[in-house]
Every structure is written in C-alpha cells, then in structure tokens.
C-alpha cells in the first residue's frame with residue numbers, strides 16, 4: 215500500500231501531483247532547521263541535504279518500514295521515535311505543553327508555527343524555536359492550504375498523526391471560522407494527503423450547547439472529522455473536549471491578594487467546572503495518539519477532584535490568602551442588557567459584530583457550566599464529567615500567589 219493515504223470524504227483544493235524526488239531536489243525544507251550533514255531518508259531512497267541544527271532540533275527519522283507499510287494501519291505498532299506527529303497550534307497555551315509531552319514520550323514531533331507566534335505575535339522565530347526545543351519546527355501558514363501542503367511536502371517525510379490545538383486567539387466571528395474551522399480542516403487535508411491516519415482534535419466541552427460562533431465552527435469541523443472516519447475505514451480520530459483551563463480561572467488571584475473582593479455573577483453558583491492544567495490536558499491529548507480506547511471517541515475531560523462553582527473557587531482562594539471572604543455579586547441581567555444593546559447596534563454598525571460576540575462569550579461563561587450536558591435531564595452533570603490528572607486548582611492558585619500569572623495570560627480579547 216502507498217505510504218500516503220488516498221482521499222475520501224474531503225474536498226482537496228490542490229490538485230497538484232506530488233513528486234517527492236522533484237520537490238526535494240528543488241527547495242527542501244525551508245524552515246525545519248538544519249545541519250549540513252547529508253541525511254538519508256530511506257523512505258525516498260535518496261540522500262537529501264537535510265541540515266539539522268542539533269542545538270534545537272532533532273532530525274526527522276523515518277524508519278525503513280515506512281517504505282512498505284501504510285501508516286494508516288501500522289503507526290500504532292511502531293516505536294514512538296518512528297511515528298511522525300504533526301502538531302498545529304503548537305505555540306498556544308495548550309499546544310506548547312502538547313509538543314513537550316509528545317517529545318518526552320519519544321515521538322518525532324513536527325510543530326507548525328507562525329513566524330510571529332504567541333499572543334499579539336510577540337514571539338520571534340528564535341523565541342519559538344527555543345520554546346519548542348526538541349521538535350522539528352516548520353514555519354508555515356495553516357490558513358492557506360496550498361502553502362501548508364507545500365511546507366509538509368517539503369519535509370519529505372510521511373505524517374502518521376495530526377494533533378490540532380488550533381484556536382482563534384480572540385473568538386471573533388470571522389477569525390473563529392478561519393481558525394477553528396478552515397485552518398483546522400486545512401491541517402486535516404494536508405495531514406491526510408501526506409499519510410496521516412489519525413487526527414487528535416483539541417475542542418471544547420462547551421460545544422455541547424452551541425450558542426457562539428467559535429462553537430459552531432468547531433462543531434462543523436468535528437462533524438466533518440467524524441464523517442471522514444466513516445467514509446475511510448483506515449482513518450481514525452479522537453476529539454478531546456476539555457472543561458475550563460486554569461488560565462481562565464486565575465484572573466482574580468492577584469486582586470484578592472491585594473484585598474479586593476471576588477467578583478461573581480448571580481449567587482456564584484450559576485456555573486461550575488472541573489478545571490484542568492495545561493500539563494494534565496497535554497498528557498491526556500498525548501494518550502490519544504496511541505491508545506486504542508481513545509479511537510473514534512468524543513472525550514469530555516476535566517481535572518481531578520469535584521466540580522467547583524465560582525463561589526467555591528473564591529472560597530479556596532480566600533483560604534489560601536488568609537483573608538475573610540469578600541464578594542461582589544453582579545446580577546447576570548446586566549450582561550443581558552449590554553448584549554441586547556450591542557445586538558441592536560450591530561444592525562446599524564456591522565463593524566460591532568465582534569464586540570457583540572465577545573459580550574455573548576462573556577455571558578456564556580458566566581452562566582453555563584463546563585461539564586457534561588445531559589440532554590435527558592436538561593442539566594449539567596458533574597458525575598458524568600471524567601476527571602484526569604493530578605494538578606488541582608488550589609495548587610494553581612498557590613503557584614500564582616507566589617509567582618504571578620506569567621504564562622497564564624488570556625488571549626487577545628481577554629476572554630479565552
């Protein structure tokens with residue numbers, strides 16, 4: 215069988231025939247950083263000038279087995295060092311940890327990144343290479359299928375698994391569709407084209423009750439991913455739907471430390487979650503690469519311990535700082551009023567579309583639990599929300615009290 219999977223359910227936008235020898239003889243690997251040692255890729259049976267910068271990157275190695283086995287059926291039987299995992303969204307809050315975890319487990323990680331990555335593009339190429347040390351970093355554009363395919367093609371190695379941690383950095387309407395749907399789909403199309411037979415998607419538990427554009431965009435991609443596994447029986451997926459991240463719950467730690475009240479909506483019990491740390495979630499996502507019980511599953515996942523309401527989170531925090539609890543309870547109706555006003559204004563000023571969406575996002579997280587939704591009872595169910603890992607919110611609060619929120623910054627609209 216061919217090392218590259220044929221297409222089934224997806225529309226391929228590039229019709230180019232891929233001749234690896236031809237490509238490799240022209241511009242092989244633009245940005246995977248390189249040494250001058252000629253590097254033999256048995257898969258291609260040619261010597262390729264694969265220059266590896268040994269300080270930051272380990273060379274991509276492709277076992278000879280790749281020449282005769284299709285990764286579609288064989289990658290799970292291979293040694294992790296012979297499994298090529300393409301990670302998109304590698305520079306995000308979760309993506310960075312996923313890259314590290316996969317490297318620690320011995321996988322051959324190819325991390326796709328932008329030349330300016332991170333919140334507001336604050337990281338240079340060198341920062342990114344440092345941050346993703348141990349991965350083969352490939353600078354490319356996931357929003358452009360043709361250039362993504364070209365970049366993957368230029369790697370000259372087959373892909374076994376794609377892991378997507380892509381997400382809109384601001385949750386705006388157009389950006390959500392561009393990233394949570396289109397760019398994520400591009401990574402599926404490009405990954406499959408070069409052999410990927412498994413796709414691990416970082417999604418979100420809140421897509422169960424979709425009221426926001428980014429949730430609709432994610433759901434559309436989830437549906438297409440599942441369809442792909444239906445029409446191609448050699449292809450599998452794992453859809454990971456985590457509850458709240460620590461970064462989303464740490465915003466008030468320093469305020470409370472400074473003696474300010476903890477702000478909450480309603481009675482502080484409108485919503486609950488089982489917060490999960492970056493490391494624990496990265497470990498769960500890495501499990502999805504090989505574990506058979508994660509194949510073709512939608513996997514809601516939370517951190518250890520019981521579900522916590524904002525009121526309970528605040529109580530943990532006040533106990534840690536040793537201060538008498540002090541709350542500022544804001545009626546949720548205030549948000550409804552603001553959203554109603556923005557929805558009205560957006561009809562006159564379409565440019566307010568994202569502002570209206572951010573209001574809805576804020577309202578959603580103020581009132582909806584990040585737990586498994588039971589359609590039969592019409593309620594969230596904490597017991598049905600699986601727990602994983604060992605890092606607790608209390609540990610996280612303690613760390614922030616000592617070290618501050620560095621590394622826990624929210625995205626560009628301070629919502630995610």
Ligand SMILES: NC(=O)c1ccc[n+]([C@@H]2O[C@H](COP(=O)([O-])OP(=O)(O)OC[C@H]3O[C@@H](n4cnc5c(N)ncnc54)[C@H](OP(=O)(O)O)[C@@H]3O)[C@@H](O)[C@H]2O)c1
Nearest residue numbers: 303304305306307308328331332380381418457458459462
């Ligand atoms: N916050 C929560 O509590 C929570 C809870 C459950 C689930 N989730 C979900 O978890 C997922 C990941 O979250 P996260 O916090 O890790 O995301 P993040 O830190 O915002 O990272 C987003 C990633 O996507 C990339 N990206 C965004 N726009 C791009 C563009 N135009 N071109 C190329 N790459 C682009 C970013 O690259 P750059 O670094 O180059 O920008 C980054 O690698 C999201 O789907 C979110 O909905 C979040």
